[in-house]
Amino acid sequence: MSQATQETVREDGLIQSVSGPVVTAVDLDARMNDVVYVGDEGLMGEVIEIEGDLTTIQVYEETSGVGPGEPVENTGEPLTVDLGPGLLDTIYDGVQRPLDVLEEKMNSAFLDRGVDAPGIEMDEQWEFLPEVSEGDEVAPGDVVGTVEETVTIDHKVLVPPNFEGGEVTAIESGSFTVQETVVELDNGEEITMHQEWPVRQARPSAEKKTPRIPLVSGQRILDGLFPIAKGGTAAIPGPFGSGKTVTQHQLAKYADADIIVYVGCGERGNEMTEVIEDFPELEDPTTGNPLMARTSLIANTSNMPVAARESCIYTGITIAEYYRDMGYDVALMADSTSRWAEAMREISSRLEEMPGEEGYPAYLAARLSQFYERAGYFENINGTEGSVSAIGAVSPPGGDFSEPVTQNTLRIVKTFWALDADLAERRHFPAINWSESYSLYKNQLDPWFVENVASDWPEERQWGVDVLDEESELQEIVQLVGKDALPEDQQLTLDVARYLREAYLQQNAFHPTDTYCPPEKTYLLLTAIHHYHDEAFKALEAGVPVEEITAIDAAPRINRVGVQENYEEYIADLKEDIAAELRELY
Amino acid sequence: MKEYQTITEISGPLVFAEVDEPVGYDEIVEIETPNGETKRGQILESSDGLVAIQVFEGTTGIDKNASVRFLGETLKMPVTEDLLGRVLDGSGQPIDGGPDIVPDDRHDIVGEAINPFSREYPEEFIQSGVSAIDGMNTLVRGQKLPIFSASGLPHNNLALQIARQATVPEDDESEDDSSEFAVIFGAMGITAEEANEFMEDFERTGALERSVVFMNLADDPAVERTVTPRMALTTAEYLAFEKDYHVLVILTDMTNYCEALREIGAAREEVPGRRGYPGYMYTDLAQLYERAGRIEGREGSVTQIPILTMPGDDDTHPIPDLTGYITEGQIYIDRNLNSQGIEPPINPLPSLSRLMDDGIGEGLTREDHGDVSDQMFAAYAEGEDLRDLVNIVGREALSERDNTYLDFADRFEEEFLDQGFDTNRTIEETLEIGWDLLSMFPKTELNRIDEELIEQHYREDVGDEPAEEVAAD
Ligand SMILES: Nc1ncnc2c1ncn2[C@@H]1O[C@H](COP(=O)(O)OP(=O)(O)OP(=O)(O)O)[C@@H](O)[C@H]1O
Numbered sequence A: 001m002s003q004a005t006q007e008t009v010r011e012d013g014l015i016q017s018v019s020g021p022v023v024t025a026v027d028l029d030a031r032m033n034d035v036v037y038v039g040d041e042g043l044m045g046e047v048i049e050i051e052g053d054l055t056t057i058q059v060y061e062e063t064s065g066v067g068p069g070e071p072v073e074n075t076g077e078p079l080t081v082d083l084g085p086g087l088l089d090t091i092y093d094g095v096q097r098p099l100d101v102l103e104e105k106m107n108s109a110f111l112d113r114g115v116d117a118p119g120i121e122m123d124e125q126w127e128f129l130p131e132v133s134e135g136d137e138v139a140p141g142d143v144v145g146t147v148e149e150t151v152t153i154d155h156k157v158l159v160p161p162n163f164e165g166g167e168v169t170a171i172e173s174g175s176f177t178v179q180e181t182v183v184e185l186d187n188g189e190e191i192t193m194h195q196e197w198p199v200r201q202a203r204p205s206a207e208k209k210t211p212r213i214p215l216v217s218g219q220r221i222l223d224g225l226f227p228i229a230k231g232g233t234a235a236i237p238g239p240f241g242s243g244k245t246v247t248q249h250q251l252a253k254y255a256d257a258d259i260i261v262y263v264g265c266g267e268r269g270n271e272m273t274e275v276i277e278d279f280p281e282l283e284d285p286t287t288g289n290p291l292m293a294r295t296s297l298i299a300n301t302s303n304m305p306v307a308a309r310e311s312c313i314y315t316g317i318t319i320a321e322y323y324r325d326m327g328y329d330v331a332l333m334a335d336s337t338s339r340w341a342e343a344m345r346e347i348s349s350r351l352e353e354m355p356g357e358e359g360y361p362a363y364l365a366a367r368l369s370q371f372y373e374r375a376g377y378f379e380n381i382n383g384t385e386g387s388v389s390a391i392g393a394v395s396p397p398g399g400d401f402s403e404p405v406t407q408n409t410l411r412i413v414k415t416f417w418a419l420d421a422d423l424a425e426r427r428h429f430p431a432i433n434w435s436e437s438y439s440l441y442k443n444q445l446d447p448w449f450v451e452n453v454a455s456d457w458p459e460e461r462q463w464g465v466d467v468l469d470e471e472s473e474l475q476e477i478v479q480l481v482g483k484d485a486l487p488e489d490q491q492l493t494l495d496v497a498r499y500l501r502e503a504y505l506q507q508n509a510f511h512p513t514d515t516y517c518p519p520e521k522t523y524l525l526l527t528a529i530h531h532y533h534d535e536a537f538k539a540l541e542a543g544v545p546v547e548e549i550t551a552i553d554a555a556p557r558i559n560r561v562g563v564q565e566n567y568e569e570y571i572a573d574l575k576e577d578i579a580a581e582l583r584e585l586y
Numbered sequence B: 001m002k003e004y005q006t007i008t009e010i011s012g013p014l015v016f017a018e019v020d021e022p023v024g025y026d027e028i029v030e031i032e033t034p035n036g037e038t039k040r041g042q043i044l045e046s047s048d049g050l051v052a053i054q055v056f057e058g059t060t061g062i063d064k065n066a067s068v069r070f071l072g073e074t075l076k077m078p079v080t081e082d083l084l085g086r087v088l089d090g091s092g093q094p095i096d097g098g099p100d101i102v103p104d105d106r107h108d109i110v111g112e113a114i115n116p117f118s119r120e121y122p123e124e125f126i127q128s129g130v131s132a133i134d135g136m137n138t139l140v141r142g143q144k145l146p147i148f149s150a151s152g153l154p155h156n157n158l159a160l161q162i163a164r165q166a167t168v169p170e171d172d173e174s175e176d177d178s179s180e181f182a183v184i185f186g187a188m189g190i191t192a193e194e195a196n197e198f199m200e201d202f203e204r205t206g207a208l209e210r211s212v213v214f215m216n217l218a219d220d221p222a223v224e225r226t227v228t229p230r231m232a233l234t235t236a237e238y239l240a241f242e243k244d245y246h247v248l249v250i251l252t253d254m255t256n257y258c259e260a261l262r263e264i265g266a267a268r269e270e271v272p273g274r275r276g277y278p279g280y281m282y283t284d285l286a287q288l289y290e291r292a293g294r295i296e297g298r299e300g301s302v303t304q305i306p307i308l309t310m311p312g313d314d315d316t317h318p319i320p321d322l323t324g325y326i327t328e329g330q331i332y333i334d335r336n337l338n339s340q341g342i343e344p345p346i347n348p349l350p351s352l353s354r355l356m357d358d359g360i361g362e363g364l365t366r367e368d369h370g371d372v373s374d375q376m377f378a379a380y381a382e383g384e385d386l387r388d389l390v391n392i393v394g395r396e397a398l399s400e401r402d403n404t405y406l407d408f409a410d411r412f413e414e415e416f417l418d419q420g421f422d423t424n425r426t427i428e429e430t431l432e433i434g435w436d437l438l439s440m441f442p443k444t445e446l447n448r449i450d451e452e453l454i455e456q457h458y459r460e461d462v463g464d465e466p467a468e469e470v471a472a473d
């Protein structure tokens, strides 16, 4: 979180009451959303309501022991994030305090309070490479130079969007801290590698465009059936233990975005630890570099203060927009947006606001859509293109999707990955229900898959979907009469559908090879099952009994495709063997 | 210290009093009733001139003449290694007639959140000796794994079995691990009978020496229940992170804890959340459950096994639901299995250990562990499904394949699950039983298991004839 600039400090107020994270103060001269320091210990908070002389503040730290009469100091500035090199390969709390710095400053493994730290290291030196020369005209958003932030990412130093821009009068090259001026403009504006941006305000862009490129995830069911676009939005609702976090982690690991912003919002500490321990070791599938080099983490776990949980989503999306402005494709995962909504509800109820549905504040729908609206495929103000894809987990109480957070989210997002407790219980992972889920991007992404993977990608997919649909109809009959009562061709369809479910839809996130499935492999695996289908039906027509067809040795090898590294060869052999074995039967 | 006789309102567990000095939020209050009894409470809301106090021991006997003292500090737990072997009440006072506790330190019971950056990912296998847990829902050190049960089911027996049997199998490399094992038992609103059951088992097995027991019984004040788990966890953190113990915390019954939260919420006239429980119950529970874990550079660990009884056997009820959303899995006790006489009646299908994948496998348990577990899940789930069908169409209408799955499900329950509360199985034994059962299927059916592992472990001779009783002992 950015430090307040001293000159704007206004008059102090006094605490009037304290109730959990909500504090009221009198005599505080403040505007809505100003950041304030509360009490003798200077706990960070934000103004969320002003009524006459009474100001209500949500406090981002624990308030035990804080009492009436203690001072409240206003910074006069809204909640902002520090933007600049150093955002990547870092883990923050919900108000952008780096957790490693906090550990060091507090000298403890436990989070103490009243300690602040800037979002990026102010004294670290970075090698600035100018990209403009004296006399050049630069406008807001323009790139004036680059910094190698990590092995993967060149950080573009931008003219801040709230500057006027003008002619470059001086430019530096070499090693600087983020506070030092690297470019001066004729109107006196000085550009450093550091800028601040208020988190609740979207960064400006030139135009929002229709997304046409998939965010390739390496997850068969996603890429194959329900793809999300770069710049798209997706929701993953599901009951506890159904696989929201694993899916989000898979996306963070394997999605072909340039930058990943992962927001752990009100979830488990150990899940963040897992990311911190794994990502430096894991390879980014696109560059081969450590995953951490493209990742920024925000961790406001369930036991951390609830007000900071409310803000962590904004902190995350603002960082994402900043990299988008550099022309990067950013993917943001928020796990879980329900905890964010609950934080709003908790604060709202302490304010005694009129509750809406299920006690959530009436503005829940508006906040959710404002958040997802910040995603998109954009033309930036500097003319480059960049994207923010937003993928939110939703944790509906009792797993019931009719609740307000799920429903309001579904009204906005275009991709819906519905997790299913039944599938999870039988360890069908990812437990994404294929008949409930959808992607509204499917058609606009098809041209990309046709051009880059296979010319009959849409047709193959449709074949698979049809077989699965037929299966679910047949299953209803099977439930009544048993499988053996079905005609032979339908029994065979069930067998084919089983391979679709077990080999194609299922994917083991914990298997070193199966965990990532490139689109080519996704496609080939589907064609292998299709091939089995065609050959099997030919055999059936030739009079071979269905038990003999399904008993061939080659077919179960379809289930092993996922774990093959040399899948092309394996699938080619497999197809040949299936045909040979079946043709021998007639 | 100033005394006030300014109580303006008494409502359920809450007392409101006027003050003329600032009082800190969450701080401790002592209230002396006119007949000389002292009760403790905590500030729930503090505003200029007025405070709301939540009284732990209940408000009975308090009237407007009672005097109120503000102690100027938040609630603390006196901690020392000498607590081991002691029995305390729900707010930390000894009730075993033993000597006074001389604290080494006094720790705030609310506890600060562990910095996620300072955590160490839990991955050290704990052998509970229970096949349904070790084999298919493995517990690791630093995990929080609740037992989802319901009234009339033997969750206490299971908790005791785990507390008795839990070990970390000796591994030559980690011999320097000299940390000791301790059990913290936090009872909230359990009956005296249940409490005796626990105490007798602790005494019989000598476990009491390495335990600290906190007892809030059914007839103890309900509000005190909001303090008991915090006392217990504060003690656990002290022993784990300052004294290097591996601490197992058993909290029972979380349902009573949540009822107490609801009672306080109602007394404060808060807008209720789902089914009348406070909207902040997720956060509140998280502040307990997240106190499990490991910390980088510290020897000890805090492992939590909270027990809850699901009202109406309904796992969508807010108590199990919110718990499941916070903990790292859950173990289900199943009413049907229980009436079949299976001990422990754990249903592995809805059960889950999310930290299992990193705690098992080659070098940790055994190479085939993950695959065997996956395959057993799939096979038992399929067998369970077929049971519904067989009721309609009969066994004859099913294929040979389907019949094998049905047989598997039966034998799985008899041989794998039903081990008894007194049998302690090693992970090797558990996995071997797994192979005995899985070998009922043809090899091609074992599609979740690596082909090499099948070659290594598959029982060629078993086929689908029932194997001799391996497990019944
Ligand atoms: N693709 C997958 N491959 C293998 N296992 C999986 C997969 N997805 C989920 N699982 C299993 O399911 C468990 C639960 O998944 P996860 O933690 O993602 O659930 P969740 O929906 O995030 O639950 P919660 O809402 O409680 O956070 C994992 O620990 C893992 O064992």
Ligand SMILES: [Mg+2]
Residues within 6 Å of the ligand: A244, A245, A246, A267, A335
């Ligand atoms: Mg999760």
